[in-house]
Amino acid sequence: MSLLAEFFEFLKEYKVVALAVAFIMGVAATALVKSFVDNLIMPIIGVLTPSGNWKEAVLPVGPINFGIGPFGAECINFIIIAIVVFMIAKVVMGEEKVEKK
Incomplete structure (x- = not known):
């Protein structure tokens, strides 16, 4: 069997194209x-917080500034992405409960 x-065969067997x-x-x-989060959710949250743009918030601890605002925004992104993936899995798999196989 030639290298090509x-x-x-490798591409077909491991479904590399589908994975890509x-x-x-x-x-x-x-x-x-x-x-969606940056342009629709964050402006609403920014209005509800006293300081306004909480996505820029930092927590100073001595000489170190922890970016709690950007971390919070990424947590919201992760939760929304996880919900979207869960909903797609439910629709595509057509199962009542998504289970580990």
Whole structure:
């Protein structure tokens, strides 16, 4: 078997192309959710907080500034992405309960 034939067999057997497509769609979905959070959710939260733009908030501890605002924003991004992936898994798999197999 030639090296090229082995390579194509590898691509088919491990479904590398499908994995690449899923990865690219995941990156695009992440960008979409990040834009949703940054442009729609964060302005609402910013109005509700006393200081306004809490996404820039830092917690100074001595000479170190911990960026608690950006960390909070990324936590919100993660939660929304996790919910979206969960909902897609439920629809695509068509199961009542998503289980580990």
